[in-house]
Amino acid sequence: MSLDLIRVIGQIVDFAASLKTRERERKSKLDFALKTLKSSAAEFDGLRQKVERSKTTWLVAGPRERIDLCQPAPPCPEDFIVLASDGSHIDADHHQSAHCFLINIGMAHLQYGRNPDAQLFSFPSLYFKDDEVVITSADGRQTPIEGQLLGVKRSVEECRLLAERAGELKADLPLVALLDGSLILWGLAGQTYPDFVVTELLVNGFLNYFDKLKELSRSRQFAVASYISFSRSTEVVNLLRLAICPHQPVDCDRYCPGKFEGRECDVVGGLLDRDLFARLLDPGERSAIFSSRSSVLVKYYGGHEVNFFYIRLDGEVARVEIPLWVAEDEDLVELVHATVVDQCQRGLGYPVALSEAHEQAVVTGADREQFWALVEQVLAEDRIYLESSAKRWSKRTRWT
Amino acid sequence: MEPRKKIAEVVETSSAEFTAQCYKLDGAPPLGSLVKTKNEPFEIYGVVYNVETHSLDPGRRVVARGENMKTEGEIFRANPQLARLLRTDFKVLVVGYGQGDSLYHYLPQKPAPIHGFVYTCQLEEVRAFTRSLDFLSLLVDARLPISVDEVAAACLRHASEAHPDPQVFLIKAGKELACMLSSDAKRLNSLLKRIR
Numbered sequence: 001m002s003l004d005l006i007r008v009i010g011q012i013v014d015f016a017a018s019l020k021t022r023e024r025e026r027k028s029k030l031d032f033a034l035k036t037l038k039s040s041a042a043e044f045d046g047l048r049q050k051v052e053r054s055k056t057t058w059l060v061a062g063p064r065e066r067i068d069l070c071q072p073a074p075p076c077p078e079d080f081i082v083l084a085s086d087g088s089h090i091d092a093d094h095h096q097s098a099h100c101f102l103i104n105i106g107m108a109h110l111q112y113g114r115n116p117d118a119q120l121f122s123f124p125s126l127y128f129k130d131d132e133v134v135i136t137s138a139d140g141r142q143t144p145i146e147g148q149l150l151g152v153k154r155s156v157e158e159c160r161l162l163a164e165r166a167g168e169l170k171a172d173l174p175l176v177a178l179l180d181g182s183l184i185l186w187g188l189a190g191q192t193y194p195d196f197v198v199t200e201l202l203v204n205g206f207l208n209y210f211d212k213l214k215e216l217s218r219s220r221q222f223a224v225a226s227y228i229s230f231s232r233s234t235e236v237v238n239l240l241r242l243a244i245c246p247h248q249p250v251d252c253d254r255y256c257p258g259k260f261e262g263r264e265c266d267v268v269g270g271l272l273d274r275d276l277f278a279r280l281l282d283p284g285e286r287s288a289i290f291s292s293r294s295s296v297l298v299k300y301y302g303g304h305e306v307n308f309f310y311i312r313l314d315g316e317v318a319r320v321e322i323p324l325w326v327a328e329d330e331d332l333v334e335l336v337h338a339t340v341v342d343q344c345q346r347g348l349g350y351p352v353a354l355s356e357a358h359e360q361a362v363v364t365g366a367d368r369e370q371f372w373a374l375v376e377q378v379l380a381e382d383r384i385y386l387e388s389s390a391k392r393w394s395k396r397t398r399w400t
Numbered sequence: 401m402e403p404r405k406k407i408a409e410v411v412e413t414s415s416a417e418f419t420a421q422c423y424k425l426d427g428a429p430p431l432g433s434l435v436k437t438k439n440e441p442f443e444i445y446g447v448v449y450n451v452e453t454h455s456l457d458p459g460r461r462v463v464a465r466g467e468n469m470k471t472e473g474e475i476f477r478a479n480p481q482l483a484r485l486l487r488t489d490f491k492v493l494v495v496g497y498g499q500g501d502s503l504y505h506y507l508p509q510k511p512a513p514i515h516g517f518v519y520t521c522q523l524e525e526v527r528a529f530t531r532s533l534d535f536l537s538l539l540v541d542a543r544l545p546i547s548v549d550e551v552a553a554a555c556l557r558h559a560s561e562a563h564p565d566p567q568v569f570l571i572k573a574g575k576e577l578a579c580m581l582s583s584d585a586k587r588l589n590s591l592l593k594r595i596r
Contacts, residue, residue: 108481110480110481111480112478112480116476116477116478116480117480118480118481118482118483118484119484120481120484120485346478346479348463352479352481356481356485359457359460
């Protein structure tokens with residue numbers, strides 16, 4: 001039975017009315033937030049100290065520059081390269097006895113300037129060996145790579161191929177390597193995975209490839225950044241909560257235990273960082289650079305500690321994340337800023353290199369079906385017959 | 401002797417026609433020109449009857465990009481990925497084949513092979529193949545999605561340049577067409593106007 005839209009339409013009308021009311025509240029909150037941003041910008045050192053001493057229940061951005069900074073985009077170099085990778089995957093099918101998964105990484109290599117060139121690749125890999133589909137600790141404990149963990153594995157692979165490809169290029173032109181989504185592997189950070197899983201994927205995987213990327217920056221003008229479209233982050237808004245808080249030092253558990261509304265800082269509650277910078281920045285401008293203070297960064301990232309800024313583009317405010325070694329190099333920050341603005345102009349609102357990498361990586365529903373059919377066919381040719389669950393059969397065969 | 405150029409590859413094939421994908425964007429030979437491919441022991445000849453440039457991925461539409469650019473070339477320099485995402489295909493009507501030293505102006509036993517390389521024909525080859533106009537019936541009787549007469553006229557104009565006296569060749573072709581289309585004076589007239 002398909003969705004009964006007639007029964008939903010009244011609820012959609014209510015939803016629209018509620019959005020309208022919320023929008024009015026949001027506007028007045030935003031006015032206040034901007035005023036707070038500008039007034040606290042002048043007390044940069046005081047704000048930094050306040051952040052250092054605070055104990056908050058939410059993630060607060062660490063200011064690295066004057067927080068009301070609006071930096072116009074510098075020009076792009078005459079010749080430069082943008083490299084981007086993105087991935088998709090087909091997760092293991094629990095309704096089938098053959099345990100395997102597939103990761104497809106797409107890459108785009110775009111060169112601009114006097115010798116424009118483009119190369120687009122995809123690297124599909126099937127993982128099926130015992131040591132590929134599970135992570136095993138030294139004492140024999142095992143965690144299967146599936147679901148959210150497969151998403152993390154995919155991010156590691158995106159980074160690995162980006163580092164490999166960047167290392168193969170001639171070092172004569174400025175190069176920006178772009179990833180899609182956050183540099184913080186939230187899939188690992190937000191969960192309670194055993195240490196050996198975090199070590200394998202983050203320390204020996206993602207951060208190991210970041211070491212290689214950092215190494216490259218010694219021999220050429222090279223920056224790595226990630227682009228987050230429509231980010232729902234609130235770290236800068238949370239910084240304003242801190243600026244508003246009347247308690248010294250800020251300590252949420254001590255002064256506002258168990259309170260989730262009615263606190264002084266709730267006057268900016270519900271706002272997103274992108275709302276704030278959509279009002280503050282002009283098209284092409286970037287915000288100040290902030291450092292992210294997530295506990296996973298403090299514990300593992302070291303010199304790759306994630307910093308970020310926002311960029312106002314024609315269609316949206318995007319969040320750009322960079323490792324510390326990029327954030328500390330003014331030329332590299334300028335290179336990333338200029339390149340991201342330029343990429344979005346060329347890509348009709350979204351970085352063209354990322355969008356082409358995505359096109360190379362994307363696995364459609366039809367691809368998935370064909371992939372499993374191919375697996376079954378090849379195994380059947382080798383006279384290997386798989387058990388399949390009744391649920392899987394029922395989903396594939398619709399009947400009345 | 402002009403060099404033989406490998407320009408495309410067969411991506412769809414049947415006994416009467418094939419589609420070739422160009423190695424270079426906009427690298428298709430002119431409408432009506434003679435091209436060939438091999439399916440050993442045959443060399444299969446065909447006439448280009450349609451050229452099309454489109455997005456490689458049928459799900460992705462080409463969008464206009466040049467509002468703020470002075471030339472069309474600038475669009476490709478600023479968006480180098482376009483050359484990888486767009487493809488030029490051309491369709492070829494098979495009009496005969498060669499085996500050893502002999503040429504035959506009817507369909508070969510085997511179609512053009514999939515992934516067969518497609519070459520432009522040298523002037524000598526065009527001259528040799530069009531010395532006999534028997535292939536014209538395959539062309540004139542074909543059912544194509546574009547006007548057959550436009551393709552036939554373009555083919556004859558193109559072939560005439562390979563003969564020592566193009567005018568003599570076109571008069572001979574006109575006479576052949578007059579025999580074939582004796583019952584359709586209107587069509588004949590319109591075709592003759594196009595090869596004058």
